[in-house]
Structures are given as C-alpha cells and as structure tokens.
C-alpha cells in the first residue's frame with residue numbers, strides 16, 4: 173500500500189479543449205497528496221488517468237516504478253473511493269466489503285478442478301472473512317457488519333466504502349471528493365479520521381478536492397491545479413506562506429487573503445493610493461502589481477493605512493473585522509484579531525492599520541509572485 177505514483181508529461185484533451193497540459197508529478201510512497209483547484213481545472217480527469225479509467229493523449233503513468241500507462245484499471249491494483257459511495261444496496265456491509273476480494277480470489281479458485289476448487293474456496297472464504305473483519309475494525313464499523321447501506325448514516329457509509337477499498341491492500345488509494353456528500357460537522361470529523369487512517373496505514377493517498385480546508389488539514393503536500401496545469405506543488409504551509417501565484421494566494425486560506433492593487437515605483441518602492449509602504453519589489457519594472465496580506469497579519473495602531481469598519485464578527489477564539497479602504501470603498505479588507513484583543517472600533521469608525529512588510533506578498537501583472545523585501549533591508 174506504499175507505492176510511488178509517477179506522472180510524466182501527461183496531456184489530455186476532449187475535442188479541441190486541452191484539459192491537462194503536460195503534467196509532471198511524483199507522489200512519494202506513503203504520501204498523502206491532494207489535487208486541489210477550482211471546478212473544471214482537470215483534477216478528476218488526472219485521477220481517472222492514474223486509475224486507468226481514462227487514457228492520456230500523451231505521457232506516462234508509473235506505479236511503484238512500473239509503467240502502467242497501457243494497463244487496464246483492474247491490473248493497476250489501485251483502490252478508488254468516490255463521492256457517491258457506490259455501495260450495493262441489497263448487500264450487507266460485510267458482503268459489500270468482501271465483494272472485491274471475492275471477485276479476485278474466488279475467480280482464481282474457480283479455475284481449479286471441482287474438488288480442489290471446493291477446498292480452495294472454503295479456505296479463501298475464511299481468509300476473506302478475516303480480512304473483512306480486520307478492515308471493519310480499522311474503520312470502527314465492526315458493529316455494523318450485518319446492516320444494509322440504507323440503515324447507515326452518511327459517515328458510516330463512507331467508512332464502509334473506505335473499508336472496501338482497504339481490504340484489497342491496494343498500491344495506493346485514489347479518492348475523488350469522498351467527503352462532499354456529508355454535512356459540515358461530519359466532514360470535519362471524517363477529515364480527522366482520514367488523516368488518522370492515513371497515519372495508521374502509511375499508505376499512498378491521492379485525494380481530489382475543491383475544498384482547500386480538506387487539502388490543508390490532511391495533506392503532506394498539495395498540488396494546486398489551474399486550467400490543466402499544476403500551479404504550485406508544496407506542503408500546506410509552503411502554499412499558505414509563499415503562494416507562487418495570485419491564483420494560489422486566492423485559493424488557499426480562510427478568510428481569503430486580502431488583495432489590493434498597488435503601484436511599483438521606479439525606485440522599487442510600493443505605493444498604495446499614494447501611501448508608500450515599507451516594502452520594495454525586487455527585480456521588477458515599475459508598474460501595477462497586487463499586494464496580498466493575510467487577515468491575521470494586519471494590526472490596528474495609531475498610524476497606518478486608514479480603513480472604515482463595516483462590521484465585526486466573533487467566531488469563538490477569533491474576531492474578524494470587515495472594513496474597506498478609505499480611499500476606495502470597493503476594496504474590502506478583513507482583519508483577524510484574537511477575541512481577547514481590545515478593539516476600540518465600531519461600525520463606520522475609521523481605523524489605522526499596518527502589517528509587517530515581511531508578511532506581505534507581491535504579485536506582478538502576470539500573477540506571478542515577485543520578490544518583496546522590507547525597505548530597510550534593501551541594500552542602498
């Protein structure tokens with residue numbers, strides 16, 4: 173269950189539409205890698221290509237170092253878990269979990285002469301029962317083995333689907349939005365369970381989601397896709413702290429990163445509506461750029477950029493202040509304060525805010541990250 177998955181130069185089109193453009197990706201053995209991105213960016217198609225359910229137009233897929241590009245799905249030994257659990261409604265949980273093993277092992281026994289086949293079948297059935305019980309125990313559904321899917325909650329059905337994947341000891345698990353049919357609370361719970369299951373099994377997981385929170389909380393690494401390409405591949409904190417592009421910065425993080433248009437001046441300093449920030453863009457021509465600052469890096473002080481408060485919200489330990497730039501009310505800014513922090517501001521008040529320049533992200537006109545340094549660290 174700990175195999176690497178290597179994609180090299182994968183391209184795929186549907187008609188004239190290029191869905192995947194030259195994807196290279198190495199998933200390490202035992203890694204939890206998430207493919208995330210907006211709807212339509214090609215993540216499900218990529219997963220289906222790994223599974224063998226879709227043929228790439230170009231490129232190759234290797235599992236555990238062996239090229240499987242030409243192999244059928246059944247010969248790849250991968251387990252796929254879908255958003256719709258795809259359980260057989262007329263079968264018990266035990267039969268559902270056992271099905272992939274029965275299909276694989278009894279068909280082998282069936283090829284033996286009759287007496288041999290009967291003996292082999294009894295042994296195989298015993299082994300299958302044991303494997304089913306182990307998988308059920310791992311997913312804590314042993315008490316549900318004799319129920320039918322209709323008698324289970326959404327979370328329990330998802331665990332049955334996982335147990336059915338687990339029982340086959342696949343080279344890797346491929347999951348396509350497996351939690352999206354669950355309500356918010358159960359989804360949060362199942363995220364923890366999946367992460368714990370991954371730790372326990374040490375298996376390779378490739379997980380498709382459009383939900384950045386799922387990707388951020390469970391993954392070892394995230395491949396953020398945009399228009400058929402991998403925009404950035406890295407750990408959750410690399411993507412959060414050093415987004416390579418505006419698309420990544422926008423996609424990762426709750427609340428969304430604050431973005432405002434700025435001007436890079438000819439001496440490299442950065443100006444926001446005439447307010448020169450303590451920030452310099454390295455190696456960039458003068459012109460328009462975008463400044464990004466995360467909500468938790470903005471603080472209120474006695475001087476700084478003026479904002480008008482729209483409203484405040486308390487979320488348990490956090491307090492959010494929603495405001496707009498005084499210079500342009502269409503430019504919204506969110507601050508995240510800890511609930512204990514004093515806040516002497518009410519709706520419609522003007523506050524002054526600042527942020528440490530090293531926490532700022534700067535993106536050029538093409539959306540690519542620019543080097544940005546606090547002005548006092550720029551060599552004279």
Ligand SMILES: Nc1ncnc2c1ncn2[C@@H]1O[C@H](COP(=O)(O)OP(=O)(O)OP(=O)(O)O)[C@@H](O)[C@H]1O
Nearest residue numbers: 186191209210211212213214215216217218381382
């Ligand atoms: N069999 C197909 N025939 C034609 N177009 C397809 C086919 N499968 C996918 N597409 C198109 O390819 C693009 C990528 O689809 P894909 O399902 O991979 O995206 P996705 O990122 O998984 O999106 P979502 O999160 O909405 O599932 C979409 O524009 C989709 O309409």
